[in-house]
Amino acid sequence: MEARAADGAGGAGATPLVAVIMGSASDWETMRGAHETLERFGVPHECRVMSAHRTPELTRELAEGAEARGLEAIIAGAGGAAHLAGVVAAHTVVPVLGVPVESKLSGLDSLLSTVQMPAGIPVATFAVGKAGATNAALFAVALLASSRPELRAKLHAFREEQAQRVRAAELPL
Ligand code: RP5
Numbered sequence: 001m002e003a004r005a006a007d008g009a010g011g012a013g014a015t016p017l018v019a020v021i022m023g024s025a026s027d028w029e030t031m032r033g034a035h036e037t038l039e040r041f042g043v044p045h046e047c048r049v050m051s052a053h054r055t056p057e058l059t060r061e062l063a064e065g066a067e068a069r070g071l072e073a074i075i076a077g078a079g080g081a082a083h084l085a086g087v088v089a090a091h092t093v094v095p096v097l098g099v100p101v102e103s104k105l106s107g108l109d110s111l112l113s114t115v116q117m118p119a120g121i122p123v124a125t126f127a128v129g130k131a132g133a134t135n136a137a138l139f140a141v142a143l144l145a146s147s148r149p150e151l152r153a154k155l156h157a158f159r160e161e162q163a164q165r166v167r168a169a170e171l172p173l
Contacts (some may be wrong), residue, residue, distance in 0.1 A: 023101070033137070
């Protein structure tokens with residue numbers, strides 16, 4: 001399936017700054033963590049399904065066109081023999097943020113496939129599962145924020161809200 005799953009934040013006409021890609025529609029429950037986080041920060045992005053194995057040409061096209069399209073980060077999630085992030089990184093210098101998706105081997109295969117890149121082609125790799133997808137999006141926001149003060153302010157506000165929730169937490173003793 002190569003369908004675009006969602007256009008986020010900014011509407012259909014907004015030029016995406018981040019691409020959220022995943023190897024299968026079955027990865028969406030995990031990868032929606034990245035989508036929802038980018039939505040929260042108002043970052044224009046696109047969400048698409050493509051596979052390093054099943055649609056290698058589509059994957060190469062996305063990666064090779066990323067710079068010219070103005071993408072500033074690519075979040076790539078895949079499970080099992082998870083080559084998607086590495087293959088994309090091989091075809092672009094746009095930062096690639098890898099999310100290992102849970103698998104039949106609890107995501108350990110996905111993690112190692114994504115994180116163990118040989119020197120020369122980096123993939124920044126995040127935690128297995130939805131936490132990793134959320135953090136990859138937060139990291140993308142941090143990258144974008146280095147030249148966008150309004151995003152930097154939103155990140156500070158996000159951290160403060162999160163801290164307040166922790167401070168206010170009550171235990172059912
Ligand atoms: C990977 O294979 C995908 O990223 C997915 O995590 C896994 C299983 O895919 P499906 O068989 O559910 O399509 O390529």
